[in-house]
Amino acid sequence: MVDCIFCKIIAGEIPAKFIRRDDDVVAIADANPQAPSHLLVMPSKHIANIADLAGLANAALLSRVFDVATKLGKEHGKHGFRLVVNSGADGGQTVDHMHVHVLSGRFMEWPPG
Ligand code: 5GP
Ligand code: ZN
16 A cells, blocks of 8 residues: 555665565564553554454454564563553554564553553
């Protein structure tokens, strides 16, 4: 997708620290980390919102994204981790390419802001 910053990162047009990547799923370091470890896991293909990814037709890809996110959370979060998916304006989504935040390395407060 032409104007998507994450598609540009995946295409190599914008630099990022790649943590993991295969044909279907990419993990990068967040440019503005909110925890000692803050990673973003996303599908390689442009899917704007988790609402577009959820559903039986995409169950395998959804599962892969969360599988990678959980593995990275376990690797990076010695004492646990938090997965966050923001969806839409009220959900706080600012980049419209679905991604899972993987946060770890500090205690996560609840409720979130
Ligand atoms: P959202 O607000 O959509 O849930 O999360 C978007 C995330 O993308 C934010 O945490 C933000 O710091 C991160 N981000 C925005 N632009 C870039 C970028 O160019 N590179 C990287 N690595 N992260 C970015
Ligand atoms: Zn995209």
